[in-house]
Amino acid sequence: MKYFIKTYGCQMNVADAEQISGWYESQRWQAAQTINKADEIVIVTCSVRQTAEDRVYGLINNLSKSKKSKQKIILTGCMLRYPLKWLKEKMPQVDDFRKISQYKEHRTKNIVKNSKFHAYVPIMEGCNQFCSYCVVPLARGREKSRPFEEIICEIKELAKRGYQEITLLGQNVNSYGKDLKKTKNSFANLLKEIHQIKEIKKISFLTSNPWDLTEEIIEALSLPKIDRYLHLPVQSGDDEILKKMNRKYTGKQYFELLKKIRKQIPEIKMGTDIIVGFPGENDEQFKNTVDLCKKAKFTKAYVAMYSPRIGTVAFKLKDDVSHQEKKRRWKILNDLINH
DSSP, X not given: OEEEEEXXXXXXXXXXXXXXXXHHHHTTOEEOSSGGGOSEEEEEXXXXXXXXXXXXXXXXXXXXXXXXXXXXXXXXEGGGGSOHHHHHXXXXXXXXXXXXXXXXXXXXXXXXXXXXXXEEEEOEEOOSOXXXXXXXXXXXXXXXXXXXXHHHHHXXXXXXXXXXXXXXXXXXXGGTTTTTTXXXXXXXXXXXXXXXXXXXXXXXEEOOOGGGOOHHHHHHHTSTTBOSEEEOOOBOXXXXXXXXXXXXXXXXXXXXXXXHHHHHOTTOEEEEEXXXXXXXXXXXXXXXXXXXXXXXTOSEEEEEEOOOOTTSGGGGSOOOSXXXXXXXXXXXXXXXXXX
């Protein structure tokens, strides 16, 4: 029997797909080289923006036209935040809907990595911050950290297998350990502990929130093995928009944090996420974002046009910035930072 996994979205979804591969391999299935040769097709979905969901709908429609009679389509991932009845009505072509948790057993032994030298290692899942535009707490739940010792054991096992680069994953890695109620279980201490594993040559992580990037974490970032690229989402440079987004900082506070990090680690490069066209964002407020980006000198940015998401606080706001205007603003920032 053969399986094929199609993954949309973030690195956490990629790590989930590796876990699913491990589950199939443990059942003695083989990976299909192409989607049409698979007995089961697993779609790992993203629900962050409507465009991500639209790609899933398009893929399922295409598969339903060409799939073999015994071929099975399975949907998993963040779109399972919706009621199961609604999903079945929306996508009747799907044969089964499975939560990621159904695949997550025996992590280290069964996981199938896509690389022989680099590994994604989830350290926590979920988020407690409830930014007004974000579906993560709805799709992934509240923050839940993996045990400190379990993570270290997994990375040591990966090191024995020849892995030299590790990327730690979490919706907000800075909050790692707060739910474990032990003082040593902090993100800074986790970085320091991994840094002592001699076979590991490079440590990266995604993603951080600006408001809980502590002095202790900044100090840990200066360790030699820590990647000199830091992704720190700003989302907007306007204080009023940031408040409506439920982001717990001002544009000035964010920029001061960048200066503090660069003073500690002068060679560091900074990346970010930005949303344009958030409800009510006017030209002046967008200009504040452009001004901050010019000062911040980001190496790269993931610029997104605001997309209303059912269940979020921002969904109740009027989506009053036209798609054409969102696209114009997107191009300005993309040209400014990424070109």
